[in-house]
Amino acid sequence: MGKKRTVGFSRFSEVQTAWLFMAPGLVLLALFTFWPIIFSVPLAFTNYSVIGETSFVGLDNFKRALSDVDFIASIKNSLLYMIIVPFIQIISILMAILVNRNIAGIKFFRAAYYIPVVTSMVAVAIIWGWLMSSNGVLNYLLMSIGLLDEKINWLSDKDTALWALMFITLWKGLGYYMMIYLAGLQSVPNDCIEAAKIDGASNFQLITRITIPLLKPYVFLCTLISLMAAIRVFDEVFVLTSGGPGNTTLTSSVYIYQQGFEQFEFGYSSALGLIVSFIIMFFSIFIFLFNRKGGVNPY
Structure with a gap:
């Protein structure tokens, strides 16, 4: 006892x-x-004022959002931002496979790939703003090999600004997801890989038929995280373009910030935040419904 x-x-x-x-x-x-x-939540149903009277407006903020051209444009840009999700997952899995090797100096490469993740977004913005300016290194390289005939200011041109921001997000986030997949790869039993090699499986077959199926729980987690991050993207857009030129790079998070902390319409901003939250919830449920059992079973 x-x-x-x-x-x-x-x-x-x-x-x-x-x-x-x-x-x-x-x-x-x-x-x-x-x-x-x-x-x-209750703030979304009010016309909140910091210095004046706050009044209950019911669903007026939500009705206004449905006819707000800028908000609709920001939602479209946020949904378009989801294009990078499959690319960031595929590339980060390949990076994890590359650094999951016992070779000399592999720790250096792992740390190097992870440096962009821990780098300040302000520092990243300064670097990429310089690289992508009209007189930047990117234009020089592309013009020197004949891919460009004239200079482009990648972050100020309406046709390229959003895609440039997507590339910066892709570059900065690869190391984060690589480390998650690396942890998953190190839990994969070597017996499966060795048995497949003995049976004559190619490297491509090892990745598509063994590695990725065993990493399915990690793929599910990383896809969910990156999808939510893509819809809520804020730092890159706010620091580099502030939603411009026009509203071509305006995302939902930046527009919510502008309405709340620049226009001081906190009630309307809260309503917009709830709408975006429901959109994220919808896609999250969609991913959960299509998730199937997979990965390593210890039993």
């Missing part, structure tokens, strides 16, 4: 210790994430 009590007390102490370590983070999340989300 005494032994059981000791074990129970030990487990209870471990739970208390775990909550103690999580407490600072949970407090910050409650203050700066959960509370604003909860408060924004």
Whole structure:
């Protein structure tokens, strides 16, 4: 009996210790994430004023959103941004396969691929703004090999600005998803790979018929994360173009920010945020419904 009590007390102490370590983070999340989300729901049905009277307007903010040309354009751009999701997953899987090798200097390459993830978006914006300017390195290289006849300001041209931002997002996020897939690859038993090689499987067959099916839970997780990030993209757009030229790079998050913190229409901004949240929820449910069992089964 005494032994059981000791074990129970030990487990209870471990739970208390775990909550103690999580407490600072949970407090910050409650203050700066959960509370604003909860408060924004009733705020979406009001005409909120910082200095004046706040009045209940019902569904007027949502009706206004449906006829708001700029908001509709921002939603289209956010949905178009989802094009990068399959590319970022495929490339990051290939990168993870490349760095999942026991060769000299492999840790250096893993760190190098991950550097863009931890680099400040302001620093990234300065670098890519210089590279993609009309007198930048990108134009020089493309003109020197004959792919361009005249200079293009990639971030100021209506035809190229959004695609340039997508490329920057792709470049910056590859290392993050590569590390997740690398963790998944290291859990894949080598017996499966060796058996397939003995049976004469090519490298392409190893990737498509063994590696990716075993990585299916990781693919599902990364696809879900990257899809939500694509719809909510903010940093790159806000720092590099602020939604311009015109509204060709205006995304939903940037427009919500502009309405809330530049126009001070917090009620309308909250309503827009709820609409975007429902869009993200729809795509998340869609991914969950099409998810199937896969990956490594330890049993």
